[in-house]
Amino acid sequence: xxxxxxxRLVVRNFRASIDPITLLVMFGQPAFLIVILGTMFNQxxxxxxxxxxxxxxxxxxxxxxxMITGAVLAGRIFWLDRRWSMVEQIFSGPFRRAEYLAxxxxxxxxxxxxxxxxMALVALPLAGLPRxxxxxxxxxxxTIALGATFFGGLLIAIGGRIRSANLYFTIQSLLQYFLIxxxxxxxxxxAKTPLVLRAVVYANPLTYAANTVRDAFTHTFGPGDLxxxxxxxxxxxxxFCLAILSFRRLEFxxxx
Amino acid sequence: xxxxxxxIVQASNLGFAYRPGQFAVRGLNFELYRGEVFGLLGxxxxxKTTTxxxxxxxxxxxxxxxxxxGKALASCGRAExxxxxxxxxxxxxxxxxxxENLRLYAFLWGVPREVAKSRSEEMLELFELGPMRARKPWxxxxxxxxxxxxxxxxxxxxxxxxxxxxxxxLDALTRSRILDYLAERARRGLTIVxxxxxxxxxxxxxxxxxxxxxxxxxxxxxxxxxxxxYGRLRSVxxxxxxxxxxxxxxELGALLAREGEEYSLLERRGDLLLFRAGNAxxxxxxxxxWSAGRGIELERIAVSEATLEDAFVHLVSEARGPTxxxxxxxx
Numbered sequence: 001x002x003x004x005x006x007x008r009l010v011v012r013n014f015r016a017s018i019d020p021i022t023l024l025v026m027f028g029q030p031a032f033l034i035v036i037l038g039t040m041f042n043q044x045x046x047x048x049x050x051x052x053x054x055x056x057x058x059x060x061x062x063x064x065x066x067m068i069t070g071a072v073l074a075g076r077i078f079w080l081d082r083r084w085s086m087v088e089q090i091f092s093g094p095f096r097r098a099e100y101l102a103x104x105x106x107x108x109x110x111x112x113x114x115x116x117x118x119m120a121l122v123a124l125p126l127a128g129l130p131r132x133x134x135x136x137x138x139x140x141x142x143t144i145a146l147g148a149t150f151f152g153g154l155l156i157a158i159g160g161r162i163r164s165a166n167l168y169f170t171i172q173s174l175l176q177y178f179l180i181x182x183x184x185x186x187x188x189x190x191a192k193t194p195l196v197l198r199a200v201v202y203a204n205p206l207t208y209a210a211n212t213v214r215d216a217f218t219h220t221f222g223p224g225d226l227x228x229x230x231x232x233x234x235x236x237x238x239x240f241c242l243a244i245l246s247f248r249r250l251e252f253x254x255x256x
Numbered sequence: 257x258x259x260x261x262x263x264i265v266q267a268s269n270l271g272f273a274y275r276p277g278q279f280a281v282r283g284l285n286f287e288l289y290r291g292e293v294f295g296l297l298g299x300x301x302x303x304k305t306t307t308x309x310x311x312x313x314x315x316x317x318x319x320x321x322x323x324x325x326g327k328a329l330a331s332c333g334r335a336e337x338x339x340x341x342x343x344x345x346x347x348x349x350x351x352x353x354x355x356e357n358l359r360l361y362a363f364l365w366g367v368p369r370e371v372a373k374s375r376s377e378e379m380l381e382l383f384e385l386g387p388m389r390a391r392k393p394w395x396x397x398x399x400x401x402x403x404x405x406x407x408x409x410x411x412x413x414x415x416x417x418x419x420x421x422x423x424x425x426l427d428a429l430t431r432s433r434i435l436d437y438l439a440e441r442a443r444r445g446l447t448i449v450x451x452x453x454x455x456x457x458x459x460x461x462x463x464x465x466x467x468x469x470x471x472x473x474x475x476x477x478x479x480x481x482x483x484x485x486y487g488r489l490r491s492v493x494x495x496x497x498x499x500x501x502x503x504x505x506x507e508l509g510a511l512l513a514r515e516g517e518e519y520s521l522l523e524r525r526g527d528l529l530l531f532r533a534g535n536a537x538x539x540x541x542x543x544x545x546w547s548a549g550r551g552i553e554l555e556r557i558a559v560s561e562a563t564l565e566d567a568f569v570h571l572v573s574e575a576r577g578p579t580x581x582x583x584x585x586x587x
Contacts, residue, residue, distance in 0.1 A: 002366035005334075012364050016350035085348035092312045093365060094338035 005095050009103030010110070017077045026069050027115055030062050031122040037186070038126055048188055050218040059123040059130075060214040061185035063116050063140070067147030067209060068176055070112030074104045075155030079168055082159070087250070097247050101156070105240075108152035112144050136216040139225075143216075146232045147209040151179075153239030160246030183207045184214075205235050260290040264416055264447045265311055269320030270329075271471075272306055280306040281471040282319065288449065290415075293442045295458035296451040298468035299572055304451040305345055307468070308420050311449070312342050325415070338365075341414035343405050345421050345451075347393075354396070355380065355389040358408050365412035372411065379407040382437060384430070398425040406434060417441075419450035423457060435461050459483075459564040469572045479564055486571045487562020490536040491522070494543050495556030499527045508546055512539065527555075 003011070038055035051057035081087045090100055120130075132140070155172060162168045180186075182197070183206040189198055201207050208228035215221045271282040281303035288294050296304045309315040311324065313332045322329045324336050350357050358379060362372035380386045383403040388396060393404055406422050419438075423431045431454075439461055442448050452458055458465055459479045466476045475482065500508070505524065512519045512531075519539055523530040533539040536559045547554050 008364055008366065012350070012360055015356075015360055016352055019351070080351065084350075085344055085346040086350065088314060088344055088346070089342070089348040090364070092314055092337060092340065092342040092344070094334045096334060 005099045006103050006106065009090070009095065009100060010106050013077050013103060013107040014110075017073065017080070022073075026073060026111075027118050030065060030069065030115070030119060034058060034062050034119065034122050034126065038123075050220050051214065053127070055123070055126045056217070057188070057214070058186065059119065059127050060217045061183075061210045062123075063119045064143070064147065064206065064210040064213045065180055065185050066112045066115030066119060067108075067144050068151050068179060068206065069115045070108040070110075070148045071151030071155050072172060072176060073111045074108040074152045075159050075168075075172055077107065078104055078156050078159045079165065083165060097250075098244075101243060101247055104156060105149055105152050105243075108148045109145055112148040113141070116140075116144060130217050132216060132219075136219070136221065139216045139221060139229075140213050143209050143212045143229065143232065146229070146236045147205065149236040150205055150232060150239050153236065153241075153243040157239060157242035157246040160243070160250050179204055179206045184210045205232055208232055260445070262290040263287045263323075263326075264290050264292075265322065265324055265449070267311070267320070267322040270307075270310060270317055270322045271319030272310055272315055273318045279319075279471050281310070281468075284320070284322075284473050286466060286473065286476055288416075288447060290447055291442055291445050292463045293439070293448045293450070293461050295462035295465040296449065296468060297453075297455065297458060297465055297568060298451075302468040302572075303471040304468055305420055306471075308342075308418050308449065308451065312340060312418055313337060339415045341409045341412065341417040343409045343417075343419045343422050347401055347405060349393040349401075349404075351392065353390050354385055354393055354404055357393060357404070358411050361408045362411040367412050375411055379410055382433070383407040399427060399430065402426055403430060403434075414446070416447045416449070419448065421451055421453070423452060423454060431457065455564045455568055465564075467568060467571050474571055480561075482571075483562045483564055483567045486567035487564075488534050488570050489532045489566050490562050491560045492531040492533050492536050492539055493556065493558040493560075494529045494531070494540075494554065496527045496529075496547065497553040497555055500529075500552070504550065504552070505529075508543070511546055512542060 002008075034055070038058045041054045041058075045054040048054055048057040051060075078087075081090070087100070091097060155175075158171060159168055162171070182200050183204045184201060185206065189201050189207075193201070208231060212221075212225045212228050212232075215225050265288040267284040267286050270284040271279055273279045273282075284307065296307060298304050306315065310317055310329065311322070313324065313329060313336070317329060324332050325339060327336055350360055352360060355376060358376040359372050362375065363369075367375070380389055383406065385400070385404060385407060388400065393401055396404060402422065402425050406419070409417070417438075423434060426434070435457060438446075438448055438450075448461075450458075450461075462479060464476060464478055465482055467474045467482070475486070477485070508529075509521060519534075520532045521529060522532055531539060540557055540559065543557070544554065
């Protein structure tokens with residue numbers, strides 16, 4: 001029996017793009033940060049709001065940041081497919097552009113979810129087993145899915161318009177660091193946070209995702225999270241449309 | 257050789273403009289038949305690759321249209337593309353080993369695992385890629401990568417195969433093996449469209465050839481028709497009973513030059529002279545007259561047909577009007 005085209009493309013994405021070094025860089029770095037940053041800052045920071053310890057604060061943030069890890073992988077696959085003409089090769093075969101795009105976003109999501117699992121496992125000895133309900137788990141996964149769609153769509157839309165590898169990977173790296181560091185992944189935003197920084201942090205969709213995941217961990221999920229989820233869903237829809245637009249206008253030919 | 261008159265591809269005033277008024281190809285009209293090997297020739301930038309992209313539905317026509325397996329190009333989708341094989345001019349590869357690339361590509365096309373396994377072995381052997389099966393494609397030489405591209409495309413079944421310069425960078429022996437294989441597949445019903453700059457390759461493999469220049473199709477016909485119609489210079493080999501002395505050779509050369517015809521002496525080897533001539537009959541007549549007058553016996557005169565290269569150069573270098581149709585009987 002032949003698998004559906006999207007499934008075949010997702011399997012191909014994983015088989016063609018996942019190697020030990022990629023896995024080490026993409027998952028090893030955040031895992032390393034949970035262990036080292038969490039342990040070291042735990043000594044300095046006695047408690048952070050409802051989370052309690054700094055490690056317990058950091059873990060949901062790192063889990064939320066996996067949506068960026070997944071999106072970066074999808075962006076990388078797309079870029080390499082363009083660079084090595086696989087996009088053109090695949091489109092000349094029995095696949096629709098929408099299927100290729102759906103497969104990329106599904107790869108983003110699956111990779112992000114694998115990342116979530118790894119971060120949870122790494123955090124287990126440091127922060128213990130979080131007692132979250134099925135609803136809270138659903139909220140976490142839905143948030144990750146929306147965030148992965150948002151960031152995946154954004155990087156695909158950018159990747160479809162830029163022909164220079166240097167420019168694309170520079171934008172991707174800057175975006176990645178900017179989004180992670182100017183968000184609530186590593187630190188909380190309080191009344192003491194300078195107003196400008198606070199404004200930038202709250203303009204970052206990752207902040208809403210990190211806050212929602214954190215609230216699910218601390219059982220403090222509230223109406224603000226619903227609003228945040230709605231905003232994230234709207235943004236994900238926008239970047240998804242941008243990615244479709246970018247695909248429709250995709251020019252074939254060599255990229256450098 | 258007539259095989260099958262089923263039309264696989266049809267182009268009707270087909271054109272594509274990257275920007276309004278800037279046409280990459282324009283006014284293409286032709287039909288391709290099942291089992292035919294069709295060659296697209298032209299200088300760099302003539303529009304061959306754009307034509308391939310239009311016919312493989314990678315680009316939508318901006319003018320005219322056409323059909324692929326009887327369906328309008330603009331509305332072709334998965335079902336039609338599933339019957340195509342496309343070897344692009346640009347290298348396409350996945351970041352896994354050569355063997356894994358072949359298997360992965362077969363998987364993408366839904367080829368059953370067992371079939372993919374045996375076919376990958378067949379392709380690795382046919383394209384002499386066995387020793388490098390574990391290497392990554394980018395670690396291969398240019399010629400090996402080209403072999404890999406063709407081998408990978410042949411992992412799945414197809415009815416129409418597009419090859420955009422498939423033999424670039426290949427040595428003569430490998431080229432010959434690949435062409436033999438493709439000719440055999442064509443005999444079994446595969447329709448092949450390929451672009452090349454190696455003209456004797458097209459001469460050998462193609463049932464028909466289309467010559468493009470500046471985005472337009474100048475002519476379509478069998479290699480023999482094109483050579484006969486557009487080839488101007490033929491080779492004439494003249495063998496005398498003995499080697500000509502220097503004054504005799506000079507005299508003959510001066511005589512031919514005086515005639516004002518397009519003659520050139522390519523080679524002088526012992527008692528043999530090899531000419532290129534625009535009017536071979538006139539040259540032969542002159543040589544026969546001269547040798548009779550000098551009492552030198554002629555032992556051999558051989559006139560060979562114009563080469564495809566000569567016809568091609570003549571066609572694309574001259575300012576010509578729109579399409580010059582030949583009989584273009586097809587297969």
